Amino acid sequence: MSTFARRRIIQDLNKINKDQNKSFEASPFANNIMCCHAIIRGPEDTIWECGIFHLIINFSEEYPVSPPKVKFISKIFHPNVYADGNICLDILQNQWSPIYDITSLLTSIQSLLNDPNTSSPFLLGIFFFF
Template identity: 55%
Template sequence: MSNAAKKRLLQDFQKIRLNPPDGVNASPKKGDLMKWKAVIFGPKDTPYEDGIFMLEMIFNDQYPIKPPQVRFTSRMFHPNVYADGTLCLDILQGAWSPSYDVEAVLTSVQSLLDDPNPSSPANAEAARLFQENRVEYNKRVHITVEESWKNATMNESSGEDKEEEDGDSKSQPSTSRPRRLHR
């Protein structure tokens, strides 16, 4: 791993630990600064409200010159999320800037939940329902929200998000809901 990438990732992690952003959390996986686990809480007053959505972020030696790879590990029904959890989000592609950090990426993903772009769909069915049948779209989203609760509970009870006894449990993202987004 390059020193520049390592330095920047440590800065990003320190920033999130010292001043956690509303509704998101992230931390490196144990023993690998280039792979992070993250959680996004569904934004208030959206169909995703109260969802607990897990993601993985994979960085390369070119970070922050190149964006991380980001994908939901929780099942997601959204116009801009592919079946494998990969996102169709401009800042993760051509609109990336080295000034973006982990917090900016996660808050952008969270904003995407509130403001889908159906004209650039990764999931054609979700985009169609979002535009043509919002009631059915909201029902499908609600199913993923309920699944997210079960998955978050299973991850916590299995110890998947916890460090070994000799590890630092603060280095894993908490699925306890942080402060709410205020609009």
């Protein structure tokens, strides 16, 4: 079944492979193009510099109008990543736009590692709890 979402995912993945980005990569699962495995390498000059982090990206048929669900499957201690791997990132919530693609999504997540969002609801909840 070829849908707009599936064609867009293939286009996004082809762009990543064409660019041969060394910071991250993504590929679909063999039996489900709507679910991808992504790898992000820790940004240079950060405490995550030598890290290799695995994520799962789940798309709906509404992609790119609706954001995918993204989750770290590698354990990572970061103020914007919940213990279950979910990510508190504005473009995955209320700031998503169809102009974003998988490259911009992974770039944003990698940038978040280097520059945590201290006004995140997750962090505010921690500070309120203590």
